[in-house]
Amino acid sequence: MLLFAIEIIIMILAIVLGLRTAGALGCGIFAIVAQLVMIFGFGLPPGSAPVTAVLIILSIGIAGGTLQATGGIDYLVHLASKIIERFPKSIIFIAPLIVFVFVFGIGTANIALSLEPIIAKTALKARIRPKKPLTVSVLTANLALLCSPAASATAYMISEFTGLGFTMGQYLSIVLPTALITMFLLSTFVTFVGRTRIDETHAKTMLQKISAPKTKGQYTTRVKLGVLSFFVAVICILTFGIFPDISPTFKVDGETVQLQMTELVQLFMYMSAMVNLLLIKIQPAQILSSHITQAAIGALFAVLGPGWLGATIFSAPSNRVFMEEQVGNIISAAPWLIVILVSLVSMVVISQSATASIVVPIVLSLGISPAFFMAMVQTLNVNFVIPAQPTILFAVDVDETRSTRTTSFLLPGFFGVAVSVIVGLSLKTLYGF
Secondary structure, three states: OHHHHHHHHHHHHHHHHHHHHHHHHHHHHHHHHHHHHHHHHOOOOOOOOOHHHHHHHHHHHHHHHHHHHOOHHHHHHHHHHHHHHHOHHHHHHHHHHHHHHHHHHHOOOOHHHHHHHHHHHHHHHOOEOOHHHHHHHHHHHHHHHOOOOOOHHHHHHHHHHHOOOOOHHHHHHHHHHHHHHHHHHHHHHHHHOOOOEOOHHHHHHHHOOOOOOOOOOOOOHHHHHHHHHHHHHHHHHHHHHHOHHHOOEEEEOOEEEEOOHHHHHHHHHHHHHHHHHHHOOOOHHHHHOOHHHHHHHHHHHHHHHHHHHHHHHHOOHHHHHHHHHHHHHHHHHOOHHHHHHHHHHHHHHOOHHHHHHHHHHHHHHOOOOHHHHHHOHHHHHOOOOOOOOHHHHHHHHHOOOOOOOHHHHHHHHHHHHHHHHHHHHHHHHHHOO
């Protein structure tokens, strides 16, 4: 037990130090180096690296980076801003909904960064405190991220759960309605908690200080077709994920083998990248230097390092016996302790991909049902306690009324997580998973 505790402490220190040194990339590198300590120092056999999840994240990063390099993301931001500005009075409900749709489709919460100045300005025009729509929109971006088939954290979890007989359709049947219901209740909660209206004179003064990002008014047909190809790829992934029986099958050594969902995700993502490359000529460096690709590379290492290290520690024979016999009995008696465990890890690690790569092996090693984890998956988003997310920090900056602070996300954030767990567990019971 003592050795196991020391191994866990080394793992946590490596991840936290890596995150503080070089973000998600450092998290992966430091965790991989910690493997040396486990193998040579503690004599643990190396576990299985999450290669499939890494390949999926790479394909998502290339596809998303290509879309960004060709101007597709700018076009989507342009469309989103038009919709948000069209319904100023309903900004507390409309802005999060638009953010949800775009994050779900693209797979990155950072698209909210481009929309936050627009949300703040539209709220002031409607004489509504920007704090309210900004808070809900940032939290909603995280909710949507764990539903998106184009998000690295989701890709990792689905790659793990499919090996246990759970499909993407089952994952989304719990996580997607949970996120949508949570978003609506979160908007309602924020509407009735605290003052909503803002003084007319104050609003006019603040409006002059906010400059919403300028997007091009005209976009070529090629850019629009590129965006369409990306969403077609996402729709294809969703279709095969929800209806796995329609996936191609092959005869291999006399046995019928079905094309796996993890392979389909990669194929469709690369198809989208190819279409964008054919439509618009860009340099490879533009793709590799795009924000989405860079974020995906960081997420790739954040999954590879902690995931591999976690597999080494928790799959070691002695550790597995301790987890199953000692910790497993405690968790079986009180499954809600997993909710607290995952929340605490996500507070420190912040990255959903890195947190998932740490906690999923732990949860599975304890014999917890994947369906239970799906129901409480939004606890991966308790990353608003330590204000390190770019979307949180930028929301504070763009609010000229200074009503949005880093602490403004705590109450609605915990409310949203609590609601998501209750709704998720209710849906799990209803489905009989």
